[in-house]
Amino acid sequence: MKTGITRRSFMGTSAKGILIPTLVGVGVNHLACGPGPEDGTVTDYMNHFGVDEKTIQEVIGTGLSKGGDYCDVFFQHTISNNLSLEDDIVSRAYSNVDFGVGIRVLKGDQTGYSFTEEITPEAMKMAADTAANIANSGTAAQPVELKYYKTPDYYPMVQTWEDTEIQLKTPLLEKINEKILGLDQRIIKSSVRFGNETSWVMLATSDGRITCDMQPMVYVRSGCTAEQNGKRESGGKSYAARRGFEAVTPELADRLATEAVADAVLKFEAVKPEGGEMPVVLGAGSSGILLHEAIGHGMEADFNRKEISIFSDKIGKKVAEDFVTIIDDGTIPQLRGSINVDDEGNDSQKTVLVENGILTSYIHDRISARHYGLEPTGNGRRQSFRFEPVPRMRTTYMLNGPHTEEEIIASVEKGIYAKEFTNGQVMIGAGDFTFYVSSGYLIEDGKLTSPIKDVNIIGNGPEVLSKITMVADNFELDDGTWTCGKAGQGVPVSMGLPSAKVSSITVGGVS
Amino acid sequence: MADTIAEKTRLAEWVAAEAKKAGAEEVSVDILNRRDIDVEYREGQLDKLKEAKQNSLTLGVYAGNRYSSSTTNDLRRETLPAFIKNAIAETQYLGEDEFRSLPDPDLYPSETPGDLDVNDPDYASVTSEQRVELAEKIEQAALGMSDQIISVTSSYGDVYFESVKLLSNGFSGSSTGTYFQMGASATVKDPEGGRPEDYCYVTVRHFKDLLDPEAVGKEAVDRALGKVGQEKIATGQYPVLIENRVAGLMVRRLLGPMTARAIQQKQSCLQDMLNQKIASSYLTLTDDPFLPGGIGSGYYDGEGLAIKKRVLIEKGVLKTYLVDNYYGKKLGMEPNTGETFNLTFDLGRRSLEDMVKRVNKGVLINGFIGGNMNAVTGDFSFGITGVLLRNGKRDKPVNEMNITGNITDFWKKLVETGNDPYKYSTIMSPTLRFNNVHLSGN
Numbered sequence: 001m002k003t004g005i006t007r008r009s010f011m012g013t014s015a016k017g018i019l020i021p022t023l024v025g026v027g028v029n030h031l032a033c034g035p036g037p038e039d040g041t042v043t044d045y046m047n048h049f050g051v052d053e054k055t056i057q058e059v060i061g062t063g064l065s066k067g068g069d070y071c072d073v074f075f076q077h078t079i080s081n082n083l084s085l086e087d088d089i090v091s092r093a094y095s096n097v098d099f100g101v102g103i104r105v106l107k108g109d110q111t112g113y114s115f116t117e118e119i120t121p122e123a124m125k126m127a128a129d130t131a132a133n134i135a136n137s138g139t140a141a142q143p144v145e146l147k148y149y150k151t152p153d154y155y156p157m158v159q160t161w162e163d164t165e166i167q168l169k170t171p172l173l174e175k176i177n178e179k180i181l182g183l184d185q186r187i188i189k190s191s192v193r194f195g196n197e198t199s200w201v202m203l204a205t206s207d208g209r210i211t212c213d214m215q216p217m218v219y220v221r222s223g224c225t226a227e228q229n230g231k232r233e234s235g236g237k238s239y240a241a242r243r244g245f246e247a248v249t250p251e252l253a254d255r256l257a258t259e260a261v262a263d264a265v266l267k268f269e270a271v272k273p274e275g276g277e278m279p280v281v282l283g284a285g286s287s288g289i290l291l292h293e294a295i296g297h298g299m300e301a302d303f304n305r306k307e308i309s310i311f312s313d314k315i316g317k318k319v320a321e322d323f324v325t326i327i328d329d330g331t332i333p334q335l336r337g338s339i340n341v342d343d344e345g346n347d348s349q350k351t352v353l354v355e356n357g358i359l360t361s362y363i364h365d366r367i368s369a370r371h372y373g374l375e376p377t378g379n380g381r382r383q384s385f386r387f388e389p390v391p392r393m394r395t396t397y398m399l400n401g402p403h404t405e406e407e408i409i410a411s412v413e414k415g416i417y418a419k420e421f422t423n424g425q426v427m428i429g430a431g432d433f434t435f436y437v438s439s440g441y442l443i444e445d446g447k448l449t450s451p452i453k454d455v456n457i458i459g460n461g462p463e464v465l466s467k468i469t470m471v472a473d474n475f476e477l478d479d480g481t482w483t484c485g486k487a488g489q490g491v492p493v494s495m496g497l498p499s500a501k502v503s504s505i506t507v508g509g510v511s
Numbered sequence: 512m513a514d515t516i517a518e519k520t521r522l523a524e525w526v527a528a529e530a531k532k533a534g535a536e537e538v539s540v541d542i543l544n545r546r547d548i549d550v551e552y553r554e555g556q557l558d559k560l561k562e563a564k565q566n567s568l569t570l571g572v573y574a575g576n577r578y579s580s581s582t583t584n585d586l587r588r589e590t591l592p593a594f595i596k597n598a599i600a601e602t603q604y605l606g607e608d609e610f611r612s613l614p615d616p617d618l619y620p621s622e623t624p625g626d627l628d629v630n631d632p633d634y635a636s637v638t639s640e641q642r643v644e645l646a647e648k649i650e651q652a653a654l655g656m657s658d659q660i661i662s663v664t665s666s667y668g669d670v671y672f673e674s675v676k677l678l679s680n681g682f683s684g685s686s687t688g689t690y691f692q693m694g695a696s697a698t699v700k701d702p703e704g705g706r707p708e709d710y711c712y713v714t715v716r717h718f719k720d721l722l723d724p725e726a727v728g729k730e731a732v733d734r735a736l737g738k739v740g741q742e743k744i745a746t747g748q749y750p751v752l753i754e755n756r757v758a759g760l761m762v763r764r765l766l767g768p769m770t771a772r773a774i775q776q777k778q779s780c781l782q783d784m785l786n787q788k789i790a791s792s793y794l795t796l797t798d799d800p801f802l803p804g805g806i807g808s809g810y811y812d813g814e815g816l817a818i819k820k821r822v823l824i825e826k827g828v829l830k831t832y833l834v835d836n837y838y839g840k841k842l843g844m845e846p847n848t849g850e851t852f853n854l855t856f857d858l859g860r861r862s863l864e865d866m867v868k869r870v871n872k873g874v875l876i877n878g879f880i881g882g883n884m885n886a887v888t889g890d891f892s893f894g895i896t897g898v899l900l901r902n903g904k905r906d907k908p909v910n911e912m913n914i915t916g917n918i919t920d921f922w923k924k925l926v927e928t929g930n931d932p933y934k935y936s937t938i939m940s941p942t943l944r945f946n947n948v949h950l951s952g953n
Contacts, residue, residue, distance in 0.1 A: 083605075086776065087841075088606075089606035089607070091578065091605055091608035091611055092579065092580075092605070092611075093578075093580070093601050093605055094579065094580050094581070094582075095579070095580075095582070095597075095598070095601060096583075097581075097582070097584070097585065100565075100584065109558070110556065110557055110560075111558070111561075112560045112561075113560070113561040113562075114563050116563070116564075117565060117566060117584045117585070130563075133639075134559075166605075167604050170604065170605075188777055189776055189777045189778070225776070225777045225778055225887060227777075232777060232782075232887050232888070233885075233887060233888065234885070272915075275746050275949060275951030276951050276952070277952075277953045293881075306553070306662045307662060307698075307706075308661060308698040309706070310704075310706055312706070386565070388559070388561070422883050423881065423883055424881055425894070427880060427896075429698045429705065429706035430705050430706065430708065430738065430896075432880060432894065432896070432910055432911050433881070434880050434881030434893075434894035436883040436892065438883075453890070454884075454888070454890040454892060455892050455915070456883070456892035456893055456894055456915070457913075458880070458881070458894040460705075460911060506743060506913060506952060506953065508882070508892035508893075508913030508914070508915040508951045509892075509915055509951055510915060510916075510949055
């Protein structure tokens with residue numbers, strides 16, 4: 001037993017002390033190189049967090065000492081680095097090191113939660129004692145035997161961020177900037193933001209399971225402002241993935257520059273549509289935001305076990321046309337919304353929410369799965385060790401349908417084609433949801449005509465699902481930087497959609 | 512508490528000295544510690560109990576016109592040297608930027624103001640039982656309101672924080688404060704289908720200023736019941752009242768384009784608008800950081816700049832941009848802080864109810880959902896919920912509509928401010944009345 005092994009020993013300079021709370025600039029000195037737990041085995045993670053099995057068992061024992069019926073202990077170490085370029089200079093770097101352990105105790109549907117930023121046996125037991133207070137029966141639990149469970153790897157990396165020095169990253173920002181400024185005479189400002197993050201997490205549950213995961217993330221966002229005849233417009237494009245430095249390619253730089261510029265300059269031609277109800281055609285890819293807001297949140301089972309979702313009484317019912325199949329999937333390689341394991345130790349999976357128009361499954365966390373007597377779906381996610389997990393989406397998408405995009409556009413006499421989106425929101429109970437279209441086109445007599453910009457679309461989840469009257473065969477996943485917020489917690493998600501038509505929905509516009 | 516502030520100040524001084532030894536020319540150090548306790552109550556029992564303390568230390572490094580900042584939540588002296596070393600190491604590979612330097616020390620506060628009344632001395636004596644009891648009372652009151660209720664979740668939370676800021680060219684400050692929050696969200700049955708929800712939450716700086724739990728529970732349910740039967744109405748131009756508790760959204764959309772960053776990066780619809788009319792003369796917006804007990808009260812900003820009471824918009828005329836240190840230097844403008852603290856309005860004479868009485872046919876907006884604004888052009892579109900007003904009375908709830916316009920055009924349509932500032936926010940807006948606002952429905 002290695003008592004007294006605290007954070008110092010793994011952040012310090014001992015032989016096993018591989019990780020330093022350092023970020024960019026690793027390799028500048030020789031303190032900070034090397035990956036996290038070496039081969040991903042539980043021993044390495046235990047060493048990384050300076051704990052052993054006995055300590056974890058004792059912490060779980062303390063968590064259950066007041067009659068709780070389940071306890072989990074979530075260790076996390078996250079290193080993130082961000083760079084930003086404005087006015088041609090990469091002149092700001094921001095780095096963050098986050099380290100701690102969250103302890104959750106459940107008693108039926110009730111949750112006790114506490115966390116500590118000090119991973120010492122004393123601090124963990126104190127936190128466990130606080131979380132234990134959700135129960136008060138005073139029955140102590142038997143110690144559990146912990147068994148390591150190896151997860152699949154949906155995000156293998158070629159070059160980890162810990163092996164990537166800052167000098168390797170800045171050229172990407174400079175290249176995108178240069179390209180943006182060179183693409184169009186009308187561009188007057190350009191900016192690029194870049195970030196990478198690596199999280200090492202280890203979870204032990206009173207069911208006896210230990211899982212470990214190393215979670216990489218990279219994001220890049222390009223932005224620009226263009227000026228024409230005294231008018232200004234801005235554009236941007238973002239990219240995110242669970243990848244290492246191999247994600248940084250010349251093609252990525254080209255794409256982010258080209259699309260940001262195209263986005264900005266197209267807006268000079270844009271008009272505002274008339275407001276009101278009309279057919280809306282959703283372009284393939286990021287239009288998946290429709291699914292996220294119209295149905296995804298409403299299918300999160302915490303809302304349903306409390307019966308406060310508009311979908312609470314709809315399982316097994318026909319909610320959409322036969323060709324509509326909607327999936328929430330955590331297993332797509334390298335995608336931002338993918339997870340090897342959820343934050344409760346359950347397998348990530350592909351969960352069918354709507355199959356051939358029929359509502360088939362909610363997305364569950366442990367509490368809701370138990371409530372409904374079902375297997376977990378691997379959707380119990382949390383922002384960090386500071387939060388308890390709740391049901392969250394991963395990557396939400398719709399499968400291809402029987403139509404073509406051409407047919408769909410041709411079927412609309414007067415409406416809009418939505419292409420780029422910035423954000424959305426939903427009210428779970430009423431089912432009202434919105435998404436904001438930053439750019440798209442008018443459809444007039446079956447053809448795309450003037451570009452449009454800056455319209456909000458608002459509809460009702462179940463109603464809009466039933467009004468998806470055409471789905472094309474051009475499915476695309478979106479690799480944008482989507483972050484989903486719920487109950488004060490943000491988690492990375494992805495989305496996808498083939499082009500689809502909603503026969504009628506309210507578009508914000510002018511008269 | 513004084514001793515823990517002194518301890519944090521000593522740590523900040525030590526980090527600053529170590530960073531300078533390791534090659535930094537100037538540094539900023541921020542240390543924050545907070546304790547959060549949250550309780551949720553549902554179905555007659557405790558649903559969630561959460562309690563924790565957290566720390567952070569942020570080090571800003573300036574060396575050779577280069578700048579970086581790094582944050583860690585490990586504040587132990589034995590691990591900080593490696594953190595400092597790496598913070599400095601990462602700075603050297605950034606680009607040189609002549610505007611990257613600490614603020615001019617003349618801009619720091621020259622004295623500590625009197626008590627801002629933001630730290631409740633009774634915080635430490637609030638007990639676990641009191642916390643749970645408050646949440647329980649809110650839920651009980653709510654559940655007793657109607658048999659249409661599907662679910663109520665009530666909550667209580669409190670926060671205590673301490674922070675210190677040290678700038679190596681001549682500033683050392685600290686602040687401590689408390690927040691107390693209570694509220695509930697309620698979901699009710701709608702015979703037409705749907706499960707409308709609404710909420711009532713308040714935030715105050717003193718435990719004794721919390722509201723009667725019964726009133727909070729009842730308001731959440733009343734609001735949810737008020738949405739039963741909601742539907743969209745015809746697209747058109749309407750007179751619109753925006754209720755005080757949600758009006759802050761439209762104010763915030765003016766603040767973003769007022770920042771020096773937006774101006775310098777040419778991403779602002781308020782470019783070259785200083786001393787120009789950007790709203791109707793009914794809008795006078797003042798920032799008062801020294802408001803006793805204010806949700807946003809303080810005496811220095813995130814960069815250490817002294818803050819003062821100032822008029823941002825006077826009778827519709829834009830009087831100042833929000834200028835932080837870096838973008839101020841880039842623009843050649845004197846930094847005056849890029850933030851706002853407690854925004855207050857010139858108030859009118861009427862209450863919400865009196866304002867409702869004067870609307871012949873219009874909409875009282877009581878919630879926003881989603882939507883966004885293009886900061887460069889000011890064009891916006893947001894989802895709304897509200898109540899159709901007819902002949903001075905509430906007629907029926909409306910939802911699933913969008914409000915669309917341009918932010919400066921929109922504020923020029925302001926024709927009245929109410930007498931009811933919302934005091935549980937940093938934007939203390941009264942109810943606002945606008946004419947000829949475009950709403951899209953069916």
